[in-house]
Amino acid sequence: MGNGNSGAAAGGGAIYGLGIFGAWVYFWQEADGFWWHLLAVLEGLVWPALMVYDAFGALN
Structure with missing residues (x-):
């Protein structure tokens, strides 16, 4: 089982990914x-x- 913070980590990764695509x-x-x-x-x-x-x- 997870520690309950996986949703926050996934959200941060999504925002970071959008930043990469926008920069590209x-x-x-x-x-x-x-x-x-x-x-x-x-x-x-x-x-x-x-x-x-x-x-x-x-x-x-």
Whole structure:
């Protein structure tokens, strides 16, 4: 049996996933050429983590 927090974890993962997809759409539209599109995929993976890091820094 779970500890009762699995719903909260799933919700956080869903929000984070939407952040990744949103970043991919944005960076993909801004990219021009193969290497820029490859960079857009990588930026889409990293950008939401940086936003969460900055958000926690602002709560300090």
